[in-house]
Amino acid sequence: MQWHILGAGAIGCLWAHCLIKAKQDVRIILRNEAHLHTYKATSGLHYTDMDARKSHSFPQAELPNDAAPITRLFITTKAFSTQDAIDSIRHRLVDNTHIVLLQNGMGQHEQVCNQLPHCHVWGASSTDGAYLTSPFHVTRAGKGETIIGLLSQYNRLSDFPLLLPEKMDDLTVHLTQNISLHLWRKLAINAAINPLTALLDCRNGALSSVPAYRQKVSIICKEIEAITESLHQPLFEDSLEKHVFSVAELTANNFSSMHQDVTHKRKTEIDYINGFIQAQSALKGLDTPFNKQLITSIQAKPHS
DSSP: OEEEEEOOSHHHHHHHHHHHHTTOEEEEEOSSHHHHHHHHHHTSEEEEOTTSOEEEEOOEEEOTTOOSOEEEEEEOSOGGGHHHHHHHHGGGEEEEEEEEEEOSSSSHHHHHHHHOTTSEEEEEEEOOEEEEEETTEEEEEEOOOEEEEEOSTTSOGGGGGGTSOSOOTTOOEEEOSOHHHHHHHHHHHHHHHHHHHHHHTOOTTHHHHSHHHHHHHHHHHHHHHHHHHHTTOOOOSSOHHHHHHHHHHHTTTOOOHHHHHHHTTOOOSGGGTHHHHHHHHHHTTOOOHHHHHHHHHHHTSOOO
């Protein structure tokens, strides 16, 4: 079974390694010749597990302009790069290509479904933790689960078990009939943790342990819950705030992805996280001043 992975960040490299370990044919699509040269210089993917054990895998690397058709594709780029990613390989997509969007944020999913009606489009939400220590050197920071569900009306949930191997020891994958719920849950938690940790320059755990930070979490959670209630989109049986603090404590020593992006002066996904929430609040005529403040503050950060 052949899979292409577009987006050689931490999650893309993690999935590439785990799929290869499950004896799948994996091809990673790299942005340009410079990235291809870097990949060849590193001699494949380097994987470190949570017990500091190291191993290697060797997926074939391709460039987007390759002519070979793509039948199964994971897109693990940043949300704001989704359109460019699709455009770069659109000529390689065939009728019934399966595309899994494993990304933070929301908004890009609808765009892909609308642009590629001939493809099976899936959404995925993951709690796996991973980070790159250098290009193509991925370290597993936590073992979670990935929830996958259909987005496009063209496909059926029953199609997906045929795509992944039955046995994947290093990844836990579940199917859902309601991927929207899981995407919203991930979005809501990220919208509270990511911008606050980036602006406060702190690890995730500080949001729970510092009283002044807890107050800020409470404010943003209340604004998010007001929006989801107006959209008739339930999140949790109990409060969002409780789940944000739980995630912050479970990942206490971690720096959020947005904190890392701000620190390294990279473009953030704020427009697809808090920005998506702000767009929904505008549609409903709701005032969310703290969320708007977070967006403005993150957008003001310098990036290349």
